[in-house]
Amino acid sequence: MRVKGAFQIGLLGGLGVLLAIAIAGAVGQISSVLVYAFAAIFLALGVDPIVQFLTRHRFPRWLAVLTVIVAILGAFVGIVFLIVPRIVDQFSTLIQGVVATFQAGLLDDVLDWAQTTFPGVDWQGMIDDTLQALQDPNTYASLPPQLGSVVTTVIGAVGATVAALFGGFIVLVLMLYFMGSLPALKSAMYRLVPASKRPTFIRIAEQIMSAVGKFVTGQFALGLCNGILSFVMLSIVGSELAVVYAFIAFLASTIPLVGTITASVTISLLVLLLDGPQTALPVAIYYAVYMQFEAYVLSPQIMNRAVKVPGVVVVLAALTGGTLLGILGALVAIPVAAAIQLILKEVVIPRQDAL
Template sequence: MTGRRNIEIGIRTLLILATLVIVIAGLKAAERFFVPFLLALFIATVSFPITAWLRRHKVPRFFAVITTVLVDFAFLAGVVLIGVTLIGELQEKWESKYQAQSTQKLAQTEDWAVATIVKWSNVPEEEARRNVRAYVTEDLTKQLSNIKVEDIVGLGTNVVGRVTAFLGAAFIVVLFTVFMLMEARMFGRRLSLIAEARGPNFERMLHAGKDIQRFLGIKTVVSLATGFLAGFLCWAAGLDFFILWGILAWALNYIPVMGSIVAGIPPTILTLVLMGWPSALAVGVGYVAINTFLGNFIEPMMMGRRFGISTLVVIISVMFWGWVWGPVGMFLAVPIMMMLKVILENSYEFRWIAVAISKEKGELADDEKELKEAVEAAETVGLAEGTAPEVGASR
């Protein structure tokens, strides 16, 4: 009996793994469908409170949905327009002003490195300067001098081409968003009718949808706060294009761990070029403080224990969904993982997976108890499924 059960478990595991491979291949192949759909789901989930507020104020459903969609895409279009404009100005200013200053800073760094080597070793100054140029400054100087206006125009053309190519997908996103908002209220009623008709009980899925909506709303608020504080920090430091750095911090904050790091690199480097390393250090520390305060204190406090995901799982999910769907996959990695986690939490059989990927809560005894209960629940479901055929056969 035990051997037969082990064989069944092995076959079931192989089938699950094979199914996962097929599903992943399908997700990667169907990128053009799933990416607009998930973007629309993300936008509709975040903006549904606007529609609900308008409906409470007696605005007809159609006009409430259209108003919500117009507000959403007017905001996104404004952000993109401002961002592209500021990037163009930044690139032009780089060639006219920042490039010369960066070359000067590089020459000063070379002089400092040569003086330090001569002071602490017996190497002649000419040899020390030759070594510093060969290993450090020469390549950097060439790279700085290779940044031309032609490259900027080419980059701008590439961006315009990408935006134009995305307009078709954006139209699909708008359609998806409109219909999702139109059907949002009726969706819950239909699931209740299915349950009343003795169909599957989707009450747990409705609860999961509310949890995901709350998560995305909190993440959006925290991202906006991150962008505002980052822009204010750059403005206080006297850095140019502080609005651009705020937009960058807001957008990349949706990509956990890596997004915040990437958002802080350009303004820190620009501060180093224009103002020196003390100011650059202050800006870098400011970015770390903002992300630490909001990401490690405010966001967990607002979300509570239910939404915690292990940092390792987050990093792996960002890399995985980035591989599947590119930058959009990295952007949607955490919302997707939250959907999966909440769905797994509301499943008796697979709840142990949700517990396993959750963030450590600090009290090991509680975690072990929760994991044990989840595994026991899964085993109970498995035993019930396995014994059902035998009961039928005995009859």
């Protein structure tokens, strides 16, 4: 009987391990879908304060949701048909300008510096092989391993951009669905909790969702401010690529802590490269002033009611989410960190203090 019992325990344990492996594999295969769903939920929570604002001003819930949906779809269509063509056109001009600048002699200066600093490397040969491979795809196999990795990385980046655009469309559709059915989803989730603990759970869950929604809305507002002000400033200094620079500033500023400084440095260097120091100097001065204005005025005013996540937590969360699940993972990880921080503050720490 002991042998039989040991066999049954071992068999059940083995089946449990196999089931866990199967579940982990299934979750890995649908990880992108889960990321899209979480991103859509966070965005829906970010839009929900607008819906609640309308309902407090005598809008029925269905009319408030419909108004927000129409506004979002209208903004999306306007961006696609009015702004995206200009962004694409100016981005093409940006690439051509960078290439022309390198061809005008900057590449030769960099090549001379590289040959002087690293005389043992055949830089000119590597460049010639790269140009030959770009002109004739059959020569790709003859590229040095380092250049082959570079080309592979570029191709992967293009594929990742296309996948990100498709993922953004999926997130938009899911966000509209979650926004319309948010009360029903909340009610269904609350009913899964035992009745004795339901009031506490509802209170904490509502605080988390409200804080995460305000966090998302606040980051979008900061990005929008940076994009609009960047467009105005670059138009004043006479930059022909103000739209694409403003778009870069908007996208980067939606990433907390590091987004604004990354966009500022990138835009300043591009303006220096294409328009010269006489234009780049006021741009760099503007961004140096704006970063201080955002850090000490805009961000505290916009984010004063959201969960304040420490900077080191933001960086670690973004790096972890980006490593595991890509760009969307980096964006989703920050609200998740805010929610975890709120749970620790409202549940874990009071329980530990009561012991």
